[in-house]
Amino acid sequence: MYRYDEFDARIVSERVAQFRGQVNRRLSGELLEDEFKPLRLQNGVYLQLHAYMLRVAIPYGQLNGRQLRRLAVIARDYDRGYGHFTTRQNIQFNWVALKDIPDVLESLAEVEMHAIQTSGNCIRNTTSDHFAGAAKDEIMDPRPWCEIIRQWSTFHPEFAFLPRKFKIAVTGAEHDRAAIRVHDIGLHMRQRGDVVGFEVHVGGGQGRTPHLAALVSEFVPETELLDYLEAIMRVYNRFGRRDNKYKARIKILVSELGADEFRRLVREEYAAQREHEKIALPPEEIARIHAYFAPPELTPVSGSDAAFEALKAEDKEFARWARINLHPHKVDGHVSVTISLKPIGGVAGDATDAQMMTVAHLAETYAYDDIRVSHAQNLVLPHVALKDLPDIYRELKAAGIATANESLITDMIVCPGLDYCNLANARSIPVGQAVQQVFADPDYQEDIGRLHINISGCINACGHHHVGHIGILGVDRKGEEFYQITLGGRADEKAAIGDIAGPGLKADDVPGALKRVVDTYRDLRTDKSELFIEMLARLGHEPFKEALYAAD
């Protein structure tokens, strides 16, 4: 993974010192909240319902053991013993006191971490495929490009005050696990002959007006990527709306101009830029960054492993976990392991300090010191030999994080909702827990197969409800929580925005209604290989809407 050079280390430590001064002035009353708010937001500090929340950047979701241990220590010493992994592949601490935050940031800086670009109208943490560098279906590793984008965008003076926040995602596999079509810019790595490049999608996003990104360029060669991104950003900076926060995202600009006109403006800016001030990434610099992401030296092993097979035969729970939570790896005899943070009845994405310590230990001992955070709020050990799975499983089980549900119906994306968030209109977590309970039976879940339910507690859609196969949106009606159901969303290469099924439901009615929808699917599917989302496309939404609103 990338390691800080002297410049990275210096700018991060200078930023911590600067923020310490700002916090001191806030605590003395010298800085008013209105003056302090933009400063704290530039350092990842929000004020939520009952405490400050610190959002820490995990660039493209990659951590090493030392970093995860440090997050655990922060959770233990400065928070209430846990942290929350987010759909932006970051972590949030919910209870940190403002007076302690400079010390927390100093502690993070020691392990090459920070909270820069986690808030404000800047280019945020670039996100990626959580199996990057490991997945069997991957064509190219997107992480070096995420890092190049990070270095280009951090403190870029031209992009510090954009009309609105800006999110970039990159994938290097045919199957999109990074939801690139619902990002401001989505980059899909492509190869033409010997030239590596990017398919560029612009103007995707969720929130109150969801849009799928438009294809703006089919191929931008890697040496020209930053120039091309800069041209997009300049068009956005110039024409993006600043008069209305709700119309300020680039998705609105692309939608109002139309993809063709937007593409023309970008090409015009790009041509002018290439003439006068091109960045032209030198190949040696591209190679230098790639060297940080060299894959671990894994020895291919053909066939399976005897100990792994023996435990599968002996322990049904292990066999189930191995069926569900392992992902094919490039190197034979290896897999990527998903550590589900979705225990039945738990809080999606939360991990205690002890659980973080366990994962750090496993990564260091068995998994080449590499940990990922997925946008589905789970953790991943990307490089694991089959022979080590029994030991890893035993430790995960002892730590309470061996739930076998990756991509199943209980592996729900759930935002913090009104239990924590100042923007939320309704609670998400208890509704998610109640839905999980209905589908808790492991055989039932496995029979249902891949089905994503995503919940947001407000229209800002942090819980990705628009792209859930089933989406749930919490709304407030005169002080009462209601939940609107959407059907047919998806976040992958066949991305779609879900359709609203009908009137909102009361919280208590949501689990039963979803069970009726799912049982309708089980009744009508051709066989188990037909996924819920595929069947929606085949049959339309009508049978499911009927099931949703049928009386119990």
Place this chain on the structure above:
Amino acid sequence: MTSVRPKLKPETPKAVTAWETATGQTVWMAADGSWTKEPGQIAAFTGDEAEARLADALKQEGVVTDPYFMEVTGSGGITGRETLRETIRANGPTVAYGESA
């Protein structure tokens, strides 16, 4: 802040609530004008007195952040349109978290 702040009539009992600047914890103004973290100590004010109390709170920037009126009963109990939000601010999340989850 973005929480909904319904307009309250002068005669409607209201409390002054805010976030403690140093910690971010929820605080309410007690009857003597001090800040309390005990929901049982929430004081209800009305009319000009309420306005004066809020004005006083707004001058205490280093101590509390973003004070505002919250609807309460005459005895300081949380009530009104924002009951759920204010109850969560007072009591914390409605779900178990951390080790107890």
